[in-house]
Amino acid sequence: MNVNYELTGPDGAPVVVLSNSLGTDLSLWDEQVPALAREFQVLRYDQRGHGGTAGKPGPYTLKQLGGDVLALLDTLGVRRAHFAGVSLGGMTGMWLAEHAPERIDRLALICTSADLGPASMWQDRAAVVREKGTQAMVEPSLPRWFTPALAERADVVEKFGGMLAAADDEGYAGCCEAIAGMDLLPKLGEITAPTLVIAGAEDAATPPAHAEQIAAAVAGARLEVLSPAAHLANAEQPEAVNRLLLDHFTRSL
Numbered sequence: 001m002n003v004n005y006e007l008t009g010p011d012g013a014p015v016v017v018l019s020n021s022l023g024t025d026l027s028l029w030d031e032q033v034p035a036l037a038r039e040f041q042v043l044r045y046d047q048r049g050h051g052g053t054a055g056k057p058g059p060y061t062l063k064q065l066g067g068d069v070l071a072l073l074d075t076l077g078v079r080r081a082h083f084a085g086v087s088l089g090g091m092t093g094m095w096l097a098e099h100a101p102e103r104i105d106r107l108a109l110i111c112t113s114a115d116l117g118p119a120s121m122w123q124d125r126a127a128v129v130r131e132k133g134t135q136a137m138v139e140p141s142l143p144r145w146f147t148p149a150l151a152e153r154a155d156v157v158e159k160f161g162g163m164l165a166a167a168d169d170e171g172y173a174g175c176c177e178a179i180a181g182m183d184l185l186p187k188l189g190e191i192t193a194p195t196l197v198i199a200g201a202e203d204a205a206t207p208p209a210h211a212e213q214i215a216a217a218v219a220g221a222r223l224e225v226l227s228p229a230a231h232l233a234n235a236e237q238p239e240a241v242n243r244l245l246l247d248h249f250t251r252s253l
Protein backbone atom coordinates (compact mmCIF):
# COMPACT_ATOMS: atom_id res chain seq x y z
CA MET A 1 0.00 0.00 0.00
CA ASN A 2 1.55 3.30 -1.10
CA VAL A 3 0.33 5.86 1.41
CA ASN A 4 0.71 9.53 0.48
CA TYR A 5 2.05 11.57 3.38
CA GLU A 6 3.73 14.83 4.32
CA LEU A 7 6.18 15.25 7.19
CA THR A 8 6.69 18.77 8.58
CA GLY A 9 8.63 19.95 11.62
CA PRO A 10 11.96 19.70 13.39
CA ASP A 11 14.04 16.54 12.94
CA GLY A 12 14.07 14.43 16.08
CA ALA A 13 10.95 16.01 17.62
CA PRO A 14 8.16 13.66 18.76
CA VAL A 15 5.83 12.65 15.93
CA VAL A 16 2.11 13.53 15.74
CA VAL A 17 0.13 11.59 13.13
CA LEU A 18 -2.93 13.35 11.66
CA SER A 19 -5.62 11.19 10.03
CA ASN A 20 -8.40 12.56 7.80
CA SER A 21 -12.13 11.95 7.70
CA LEU A 22 -14.22 10.30 4.99
CA GLY A 23 -14.21 12.41 1.82
CA THR A 24 -11.37 14.73 2.82
CA ASP A 25 -7.59 14.49 2.51
CA LEU A 26 -4.50 15.59 4.38
CA SER A 27 -5.25 19.24 3.62
CA LEU A 28 -8.04 18.93 6.20
CA TRP A 29 -5.21 19.73 8.63
CA ASP A 30 -3.90 22.89 6.92
CA GLU A 31 -4.80 25.03 9.94
CA GLN A 32 -3.16 22.67 12.43
CA VAL A 33 0.23 22.05 10.79
CA PRO A 34 1.87 25.48 11.41
CA ALA A 35 0.93 25.43 15.11
CA LEU A 36 1.86 21.78 15.76
CA ALA A 37 5.05 21.82 13.68
CA ARG A 38 6.69 24.25 16.09
CA GLU A 39 6.96 21.43 18.64
CA PHE A 40 6.38 18.20 16.70
CA GLN A 41 7.14 16.39 13.51
CA VAL A 42 3.69 16.42 11.97
CA LEU A 43 2.96 13.35 9.87
CA ARG A 44 -0.26 13.85 7.96
CA TYR A 45 -1.34 11.26 5.45
CA ASP A 46 -4.22 10.43 3.11
CA GLN A 47 -6.52 7.55 4.01
CA ARG A 48 -6.74 5.00 1.22
CA GLY A 49 -8.78 6.25 -1.76
CA HIS A 50 -8.40 9.84 -0.61
CA GLY A 51 -6.03 12.58 -1.80
CA GLY A 52 -2.84 11.03 -3.14
CA THR A 53 -3.35 7.52 -1.70
CA ALA A 54 -4.79 5.17 -4.31
CA GLY A 55 -8.01 3.30 -3.58
CA LYS A 56 -7.78 -0.47 -3.77
CA PRO A 57 -11.02 -2.38 -4.42
CA GLY A 58 -13.11 -2.40 -1.21
CA PRO A 59 -14.60 -3.27 1.15
CA TYR A 60 -12.01 -2.09 3.69
CA THR A 61 -11.80 -2.72 7.43
CA LEU A 62 -10.52 -0.54 10.26
CA LYS A 63 -7.81 -3.17 10.67
CA GLN A 64 -6.60 -2.34 7.16
CA LEU A 65 -6.83 1.43 7.72
CA GLY A 66 -4.92 1.07 11.00
CA GLY A 67 -2.47 -1.26 9.26
CA ASP A 68 -1.76 1.46 6.68
CA VAL A 69 -0.66 3.73 9.56
CA LEU A 70 1.52 1.05 11.16
CA ALA A 71 3.19 0.32 7.82
CA LEU A 72 3.83 4.04 7.29
CA LEU A 73 5.35 4.37 10.77
CA ASP A 74 7.52 1.31 10.08
CA THR A 75 8.69 2.76 6.76
CA LEU A 76 9.65 6.03 8.47
CA GLY A 77 11.28 4.29 11.43
CA VAL A 78 8.82 5.77 13.94
CA ARG A 79 8.34 3.43 16.90
CA ARG A 80 5.69 5.42 18.78
CA ALA A 81 3.66 8.56 17.96
CA HIS A 82 0.84 10.76 19.16
CA PHE A 83 -2.26 10.43 17.00
CA ALA A 84 -5.12 12.81 16.14
CA GLY A 85 -7.98 11.86 13.84
CA VAL A 86 -11.20 13.44 12.64
CA SER A 87 -14.21 11.12 12.28
CA LEU A 88 -12.95 8.12 10.21
CA GLY A 89 -9.47 9.26 11.28
CA GLY A 90 -10.58 9.06 14.91
CA MET A 91 -12.00 5.57 14.32
CA THR A 92 -8.61 4.59 12.88
CA GLY A 93 -6.99 6.06 16.00
CA MET A 94 -9.26 4.09 18.35
CA TRP A 95 -8.49 0.91 16.44
CA LEU A 96 -4.75 1.58 16.79
CA ALA A 97 -5.02 2.41 20.50
CA GLU A 98 -6.96 -0.82 21.04
CA HIS A 99 -4.85 -3.14 18.87
CA ALA A 100 -1.37 -1.59 18.77
CA PRO A 101 -1.15 0.30 22.09
CA GLU A 102 2.65 0.13 22.07
CA ARG A 103 2.70 2.39 18.96
CA ILE A 104 0.31 5.12 20.19
CA ASP A 105 1.44 7.60 22.81
CA ARG A 106 -1.42 10.12 23.30
CA LEU A 107 -4.68 10.08 21.38
CA ALA A 108 -6.95 12.92 20.23
CA LEU A 109 -10.35 12.00 18.83
CA ILE A 110 -12.17 14.78 16.99
CA CYS A 111 -15.83 14.55 15.94
CA THR A 112 -15.88 10.80 15.82
CA SER A 113 -17.84 7.80 17.03
CA ALA A 114 -17.18 4.27 18.22
CA ASP A 115 -20.58 3.12 17.00
CA LEU A 116 -21.98 4.90 13.95
CA GLY A 117 -24.73 2.53 12.89
CA PRO A 118 -26.79 1.31 11.28
CA ALA A 119 -24.40 -0.61 9.03
CA SER A 120 -27.03 -0.62 6.27
CA MET A 121 -26.82 3.19 6.02
CA TRP A 122 -23.09 2.93 5.19
CA GLN A 123 -23.61 0.03 2.81
CA ASP A 124 -26.31 2.06 1.03
CA ARG A 125 -24.00 5.07 0.82
CA ALA A 126 -21.22 2.90 -0.60
CA ALA A 127 -23.62 1.63 -3.27
CA VAL A 128 -24.70 5.18 -4.19
CA VAL A 129 -21.08 6.33 -4.54
CA ARG A 130 -20.12 3.29 -6.63
CA GLU A 131 -23.01 4.14 -8.95
CA LYS A 132 -22.91 7.95 -9.05
CA GLY A 133 -19.44 8.90 -7.85
CA THR A 134 -18.23 11.04 -4.94
CA GLN A 135 -19.48 14.18 -6.73
CA ALA A 136 -22.98 13.06 -5.70
CA MET A 137 -21.95 13.35 -2.03
CA VAL A 138 -20.85 17.01 -2.20
CA GLU A 139 -24.26 18.65 -1.81
CA PRO A 140 -25.44 16.51 1.13
CA SER A 141 -22.05 16.52 2.89
CA LEU A 142 -21.11 20.19 3.20
CA PRO A 143 -24.09 21.05 5.45
CA ARG A 144 -23.05 18.16 7.73
CA TRP A 145 -19.43 19.24 7.78
CA PHE A 146 -19.94 22.94 8.58
CA THR A 147 -22.43 25.21 10.32
CA PRO A 148 -24.69 27.07 7.83
CA ALA A 149 -22.70 30.28 7.31
CA LEU A 150 -19.49 28.38 6.57
CA ALA A 151 -21.10 25.62 4.49
CA GLU A 152 -22.07 28.22 1.87
CA ARG A 153 -18.86 30.24 1.84
CA ALA A 154 -17.27 30.12 -1.61
CA ASP A 155 -13.75 29.24 -0.41
CA VAL A 156 -15.07 26.44 1.82
CA VAL A 157 -17.25 25.01 -0.96
CA GLU A 158 -14.31 25.14 -3.35
CA LYS A 159 -11.77 23.55 -0.99
CA PHE A 160 -13.88 20.90 0.72
CA GLY A 161 -16.31 20.23 -2.14
CA GLY A 162 -13.28 19.84 -4.41
CA MET A 163 -11.62 17.41 -2.00
CA LEU A 164 -14.71 15.25 -1.81
CA ALA A 165 -15.36 15.25 -5.55
CA ALA A 166 -11.71 14.27 -6.10
CA ALA A 167 -11.88 11.29 -3.72
CA ASP A 168 -11.76 7.94 -5.47
CA ASP A 169 -15.26 6.41 -5.77
CA GLU A 170 -14.15 2.91 -4.78
CA GLY A 171 -11.92 4.26 -2.00
CA TYR A 172 -14.75 6.32 -0.50
CA ALA A 173 -17.11 3.33 -0.77
CA GLY A 174 -14.53 1.01 0.82
CA CYS A 175 -14.14 3.42 3.74
CA CYS A 176 -17.95 3.53 4.19
CA GLU A 177 -17.80 -0.25 4.48
CA ALA A 178 -15.05 0.02 7.11
CA ILE A 179 -17.44 2.18 9.15
CA ALA A 180 -20.28 -0.32 8.55
CA GLY A 181 -18.12 -3.11 9.98
CA MET A 182 -16.43 -1.32 12.84
CA ASP A 183 -16.40 -2.98 16.21
CA LEU A 184 -14.66 -0.53 18.54
CA LEU A 185 -17.02 -0.50 21.54
CA PRO A 186 -16.04 -3.79 23.25
CA LYS A 187 -12.39 -2.76 23.66
CA LEU A 188 -12.78 1.00 24.31
CA GLY A 189 -12.29 0.42 28.03
CA GLU A 190 -8.90 -1.19 27.30
CA ILE A 191 -7.44 2.00 25.79
CA THR A 192 -4.56 3.17 27.95
CA ALA A 193 -3.36 6.13 25.84
CA PRO A 194 -4.18 9.46 27.50
CA THR A 195 -7.17 10.55 25.42
CA LEU A 196 -8.69 13.90 24.47
CA VAL A 197 -12.15 13.80 22.90
CA ILE A 198 -13.37 16.88 21.02
CA ALA A 199 -16.95 17.28 19.76
CA GLY A 200 -18.71 19.95 17.74
CA ALA A 201 -21.87 21.11 19.48
CA GLU A 202 -23.62 21.41 16.10
CA ASP A 203 -22.27 18.14 14.66
CA ALA A 204 -25.23 16.09 13.41
CA ALA A 205 -23.01 13.37 11.87
CA THR A 206 -21.20 12.35 15.07
CA PRO A 207 -23.14 14.27 17.74
CA PRO A 208 -21.66 15.17 21.15
CA ALA A 209 -23.45 12.16 22.68
CA HIS A 210 -21.05 9.93 20.71
CA ALA A 211 -18.08 11.83 22.16
CA GLU A 212 -19.58 11.44 25.64
CA GLN A 213 -19.86 7.69 25.08
CA ILE A 214 -16.17 7.46 24.17
CA ALA A 215 -15.04 9.73 27.01
CA ALA A 216 -17.09 7.72 29.51
CA ALA A 217 -15.52 4.44 28.38
CA VAL A 218 -11.84 5.48 28.12
CA ALA A 219 -10.29 5.84 31.56
CA GLY A 220 -9.26 9.43 32.33
CA ALA A 221 -10.41 10.82 28.97
CA ARG A 222 -10.99 14.57 28.76
CA LEU A 223 -14.03 15.80 26.80
CA GLU A 224 -14.32 19.24 25.16
CA VAL A 225 -17.36 20.43 23.20
CA LEU A 226 -16.76 23.36 20.84
CA SER A 227 -19.37 25.80 19.52
CA PRO A 228 -20.08 26.88 16.91
CA ALA A 229 -18.70 23.80 15.22
CA ALA A 230 -20.21 21.04 13.10
CA HIS A 231 -18.44 17.87 11.89
CA LEU A 232 -15.11 19.31 10.75
CA ALA A 233 -14.49 21.16 13.99
CA ASN A 234 -10.74 21.43 13.39
CA ALA A 235 -11.44 23.47 10.24
CA GLU A 236 -14.24 25.51 11.81
CA GLN A 237 -12.51 26.23 15.15
CA PRO A 238 -8.80 25.93 14.30
CA GLU A 239 -7.44 28.09 17.14
CA ALA A 240 -9.44 26.26 19.81
CA VAL A 241 -8.51 22.85 18.40
CA ASN A 242 -4.83 23.81 18.10
CA ARG A 243 -4.79 24.96 21.71
CA LEU A 244 -6.41 21.74 22.90
CA LEU A 245 -4.09 19.52 20.82
CA LEU A 246 -0.93 21.33 21.93
CA ASP A 247 -2.01 21.19 25.56
CA HIS A 248 -2.90 17.50 25.30
CA PHE A 249 0.31 16.46 23.55
CA THR A 250 2.69 18.55 25.70
CA ARG A 251 1.37 18.67 29.25
CA SER A 252 3.17 16.55 31.81
CA LEU A 253 1.16 13.68 33.19
Ligand SMILES: O=C(O)CC1=CCC(=O)O1
Nearest residue numbers: 021022087088089141205
Ligand atom coordinates in the same frame (compact mmCIF):
# COMPACT_ATOMS: atom_id res chain seq x y z
O1 LIG B 1 -21.12 11.62 6.61
C1 LIG B 1 -20.11 12.29 6.70
O2 LIG B 1 -19.57 12.83 5.73
C2 LIG B 1 -19.50 12.42 8.06
C3 LIG B 1 -18.54 11.35 8.34
C4 LIG B 1 -18.78 10.14 8.88
C5 LIG B 1 -17.53 9.41 8.99
C6 LIG B 1 -16.58 10.39 8.48
O3 LIG B 1 -15.36 10.28 8.43
O4 LIG B 1 -17.22 11.51 8.09
